[in-house]
Amino acid sequence: ETGVTQSPTHLIKTRGQQVTLRCSSQSGHNTVSWYQQALGQGPQFIFQYYREEENGRGNFPPRFSGLQFPNYSSELNVNALELDDSALYLCASSTTPVGGLEKLFFGSGTQLSVL
């Protein structure tokens, strides 16, 4: 078990709604990254949070936003949901924001379905 926990495991929303996904990082990890994995594809980087601030962002629109809390846990918020937002959302934690990306530990993900 990696120690990265995500909630909820599954979620169904309708187009236009907003959603919040949660992640608790592995003990001792201060950096959290979020990835989106569409069906049949590899994970795609959304953004990273370090010291409670966004520390790098992939090619995702501003309606994807996040937070990191003092205990290093994190939230991913998506506004104005679109059908294409249906995917597995993965949280990964690490002990450092740069370098050592091979030490990323992934959670089991939240499966989001947008109808």
Add this chain to the structure above:
Amino acid sequence: GQQLNQSPQSMFIQEGEDVSMNCTSSSIFNTWLWYKQEPGEGPVLLIALYKAGELTSNGRLTAQFGITRKDSFLNISASIPSDVGIYFCAGPIQGAQKLVFGQGTRLTINP
């Protein structure tokens, strides 16, 4: 942006067979990573490669870092049912904080 292309996209083999899959990129990577993902789980790191030409094993798994630094290979010997899953290659983007993943190779094993 940098993309990783994996082949084959899927494999259907008999238990006991050896498996080979590869990953190519149009850009150079300084690190190559191989992950396995099982249903309902996140990716789990299998092997990390740091040097061109490097050959690294993890049990029945062996991975190689291509000498051009634009490709990598993963081999599984004597496959068993628990090898079923999706195998991803990935590489860190230098100076960034992210991994780029291939689209995966889905492995199915007939007992």
